[in-house]
Amino acid sequence: MKTNGWVLRWAAAALFVAPAPAFGDTGYSVASFFNEAETVVASDAPVQCELARCQKCSGPFFFAGTEATLMNVNATTGGRITASFSDTTAPGVSTFATVDGDGINDKFAAAPRLWMGLQLNERWAVVGRYWNLETSNQDTPPAPNPAIPNTGSNFATIFETNRAHLQTADIEIVRSFKPGKWKIDGSLGARQAMIGTESDFLAFGVFTTGNFINLTLQNGFSFNGAGGTTGINVRRQLGDSPFTFFSGFRVSYLGGHTDSFGRSDGTVASSPSAPLVGAATVRRSDADAELDILEYQIGLQMDFPLKYIPANAFFRTALEYQQWDIDGPPTGGAGFGGTIGELTTNSFASAGIGGANLVGLALGCGFTW
Secondary structure (H helix, E strand, O other): OOOOHHHHHHHHHHHHHHHHHOOOOOOOOOHHHHHHHHHHOOOOOOOOOOOOOOOOOOOOOEEEEEEEEEEEEEEOEEEEEOEEEEEEOOOOOOOEEEEEEEEEEEEEEEEEEEEEEOOOOOEEEEEEEEEEEEEEEEOOOOEOOOOOEEOOOOEOOOOOEEEEEEEEEEEEEEEOOOOOOOEEEEEEEEEEEEEEEEEEEEHHHHHHHHEEEEEEEEEEEEEEEEEEEEEEEEEEEEEEEEEEEEEEEEEEEEEEEEEEEEEEEEEEEEOOOEEEEEEEEEEEEEEEEEEEEEEEEEEEEEEEEEEOOOEEEEEEEEEEEEEEEEEOOEEEEEEEEEEEEEEEEEEEEEEEOEEEEEEEEEEOOOOOO
C-alpha cells in the first residue's frame, strides 16, 4: 500500500482549505499560518469562520480520514498439520518429519483504515469506518517436528503456504465532551467483521531413489458475523503546542457462524509395489460462534485548524494492538498414512477455531472536529 500518496493528498487539502487569506488581504505566508494555527489550538474559543457572507459555522459538516496500519500478524487456524516420511531401506537412510499448519506467525503486513462521518453539532456525530488486512507467506519450509529427528537427505519439494484475511466495517454514533483542554469521545454502534486463516502443506517428487510422494494437507477456518461495538477516545493538547496526546479503546462483541475443515489427499509409491492412494476431508459448516475484538491505540496527533469550517486537519502516529478471540465448536481432522514397499508415511491435518493477535504502527491523516 502506498501511504505517501495519501499523506500528500491530505496535506495539500489541508493547506488549500485552511490558510486561505480573507478577501482583499495580501502578504499571507506559511509562517503566519503556523503562528495563527498555534494561537487557535492553544485557545479554548471556538474556531470562527472568515469566509465572506458566512454568518454561521455551527451547522453539520462532513469529515474524513485514513490510516495505514503496519501490523505484526499472528493469525492461527486452530489446528495442526503433521507429516513424516521414512525410507526403511536401512536405518538412518532418510527420515523427514514436520509439525506446522497453525497459520500466520510473526508476519508484518500493511492494511488501510478509512473513515468518514457527519458532524451534527459540537456534541454529536455519525461515523463509518472500514479496515481490511490480507497477508500470506508463500512456499515457506514447514517447522521440523522435534519429536522425530530428521536424518539423511531426500530430493522431494516440501513447503507450506499460509494465508490470513481480517476485515471490519462499523457505523457509530459519537458523543463528545470537552472538559478543559481534554476532549472525550464515546461511541456506540454496529460492526460487521470477518476473519479467515488457512494452511496448505505440499510434498511432492522423488523422496529417495525409487520412492515417490505427492501429498497435500490443508486446514483452516473462517468467521463472519455482526454485533455491537463501543469505544472511548481521549485527547489532550500538550501545552500550547499543536500536538495532542490521544488514547483509544474499543470493544466489539459479534455473533455469527464459522466454517472449518481438515483435508488430506495423496499418493505414495515405492517401486515395484502398487501405489498407496487415499483422500479424506472433515468439515463443519455454518456453525454458531461468537467473536470478541479488543482494540487499543496510543499516540500523538498534530492538528491544523481549518479556516472556513470548525474542524482541524491532522497527522497522527500511534501504536496499535488488536486481539480477536473466537468461541466455536471443534471440527476434527483427516489423515493419510501407511507403508508401501520401503517408504512409510504418517500424516494428519487437524482443524479447529483460531484467532488473531496484531500489534504495530498506525500512520494517519485527515480531518477531525
